[in-house]
Amino acid sequence: DTEVTQTPKHLVMGMTNKKSLKCEQHMGHRAMYWYKQKAKKPPELMFVYSYEKLSINESVPSRFSPECPNSSLLNLHLHALQPEDSALYLCASSRLGGSSGNTIYFGEGSWLTVV
Amino acid sequence: GNSVTQMEGPVTLSEEAFLTINCTYTATGYPSLFWYVQYPGEGLQLLLKATKADDKGSNKGFEATYRKETTSFHLEKGSVQVSDSAVYFCALSDRGDSNYQLIWGAGTKLIIKP
Numbered sequence: 001d002t003e004v005t006q007t008p009k010h011l012v013m014g015m016t017n018k019k020s021l022k023c024e025q026h027m028g029h030r031a032m033y034w035y036k037q038k039a040k041k042p043p044e045l046m047f048v049y050s051y052e053k054l055s056i057n058e059s060v061p062s063r064f065s066p067e068c069p070n071s072s073l074l075n076l077h078l079h080a081l082q083p084e085d086s087a088l089y090l091c092a093s094s095r096l097g098g099s100s101g102n103t104i105y106f107g108e109g110s111w112l113t114v115v
Numbered sequence: 116g117n118s119v120t121q122m123e124g125p126v127t128l129s130e131e132a133f134l135t136i137n138c139t140y141t142a143t144g145y146p147s148l149f150w151y152v153q154y155p156g157e158g159l160q161l162l163l164k165a166t167k168a169d170d171k172g173s174n175k176g177f178e179a180t181y182r183k184e185t186t187s188f189h190l191e192k193g194s195v196q197v198s199d200s201a202v203y204f205c206a207l208s209d210r211g212d213s214n215y216q217l218i219w220g221a222g223t224k225l226i227i228k229p
Contacts, residue, residue, distance in 0.1 A: 042222055
């Protein structure tokens with residue numbers, strides 16, 4: 001079972017709104033990721049959590065705020081976004097260490113439109 | 116630094132044709148190599164992977180062999196179907212600290228015509 005579940009699948013928000021994207025995995029993975037993907041380009045890494053602690057922030061604007069409440073859940077809080085933030089947001093997870101530790105599994109993504 | 120180069124797309128083929136999508140990489144150490152597929156309107160799915168030289172990954176009729184001597188990981192399929200139309204990404208793992216990060220190719224759009 002290699003399932004990462006993301007909600008909502010589609011989100012339309014205004015530039016003054018506050019919304020959240022949610023991600024859940026039950027594979028026992030201890031690394032979780034947020035990626036942003038624009039129009040058929042490769043995904044861009046935003047954040048990495050290892051053992052529920054933020055380990056990588058790829059210079060993402062503060063209007064994106066990640067949260068990892070526990071080892072299975074990952075949220076991305078959105079506030080005061082710009083239209084150029086419209087994209088597909090992908091959550092992913094992986095093991096840490098071990099022979100198969102470097103396979104990253106992705107969810108179906110949340111399509112975000114900022115109006 | 117590490118990098119991945121994929122052939123430019125789109126690649127357009129007729130159904131039942133033979134498929135090759137080229138992927139070459141530069142890396143220090145011994146990375147793992149991956150092919151991910153993204154069907155229209157969907158997220159990324161792991162298609163296959165190889166973790167060491169001469170390993171062959173395979174899934175759904177697709178194959179790719181980790182060639183260290185040519186630093187390549189070309190994706191092949193003997194007979195493509197319309198349902199294989201998608202964007203294919205080659206990637207390598209780049210271990211940073213205790214996490215695994217992916218270095219991506221630009222992606223190749225595959226169009227299969229009936």
